[in-house]
Amino acid sequence: MTNKNHWENVYETKNPDQVSWTQKKPQTSLDFINSFGLKKDAKIIDIGGGDSHLVDFLLHEGYENITVLDISEKALEKAKERLGEKAEKVQWIVTDITEFEPTETYHIWHDRAAFHFLITPEQISKYVEITEKAVSKFMVLGTFSKDGPTKCSGLEITQYDEESMTKKFETSFETIHCITEDHTTPFDTVQNFVFCSFKKK
Numbered sequence: 528m529t530n531k532n533h534w535e536n537v538y539e540t541k542n543p544d545q546v547s548w549t550q551k552k553p554q555t556s557l558d559f560i561n562s563f564g565l566k567k568d569a570k571i572i573d574i575g576g577g578d579s580h581l582v583d584f585l586l587h588e589g590y591e592n593i594t595v596l597d598i599s600e601k602a603l604e605k606a607k608e609r610l611g612e613k614a615e616k617v618q619w620i621v622t623d624i625t626e627f628e629p630t631e632t633y634h635i636w637h638d639r640a641a642f643h644f645l646i647t648p649e650q651i652s653k654y655v656e657i658t659e660k661a662v663s664k665f666m667v668l669g670t671f672s673k674d675g676p677t678k679c680s681g682l683e684i685t686q687y688d689e690e691s692m693t694k695k696f697e698t699s700f701e702t703i704h705c706i707t708e709d710h711t712t713p714f715d716t717v718q719n720f721v722f723c724s725f726k727k728k
């Protein structure tokens with residue numbers, strides 16, 4: 528099964544309370560995004576946003592320029608359906624992140640639990656290269672930590688900590704702040720995440 532087929536199948540067959548990553552409110556992501564102190568017209572992109580409610584909360588807070596990117600068309604369809612008319616205020620991009628060819632730059636790049644699926648040095652370098660082109664100001668990345676699971680959605684992932692995440696992006700980004708956090712899944716298991724924020728050099 529290709530990676531795209533895997534994700535289309537996940538979103539075709541499972542609802543939010545059947546997948547580990549679901550959050551009622553992505554508070555940590557919202558706190559990091561607001562910590563950058565940008566105006567509501569800041570351009571924000573959520574990488575691997577899936578059908579996460581981050582976009583709903585950002586719209587509710589008044590952010591006007593939001594893009595959600597995901598490899599799964601079905602995931603974005605579900606998010607659009609949920610948002611109804613509000614979906615028209617959002618840009619939606621279906622692509623594998625490693626093949627993303629950005630046509631604009633973003634003030635804030637957010638990624639929770641998508642970057643960690645990249646496991647080969649080539650995929651990871653490609654992601655770093657794309658962020659170097661596409662991010663103009665800030666980035667926030669959340670992945671499983673070195674105390675977290677080794678797989679997500681049945682797929683191998685790469686675990687990070689503050690040091691390894693900083694090292695990956697150090698050519699073009701300065702790390703601002705990292706935290707670790709326990710996420711409680713809908714099945715009451717716990718997954719340790721690391722989140723880091725970065726400033727473009």
Ligand SMILES: C[S@@+](CC[C@H](N)C(=O)[O-])C[C@H]1O[C@@H](n2cnc3c(N)ncnc32)[C@H](O)[C@@H]1O
Pocket residue numbers: 530534548549550574575576577578579580596597598599602622623624625638639640641644679680
């Ligand atoms: C674990 S889920 C996290 C979803 C969301 N960010 C959240 O926090 O709820 C991973 C998401 O990344 C997407 N994804 C996985 N690999 C991807 C890739 N190579 N390019 C773009 N999106 C990808 C999946 O379709 C899925 O929506």
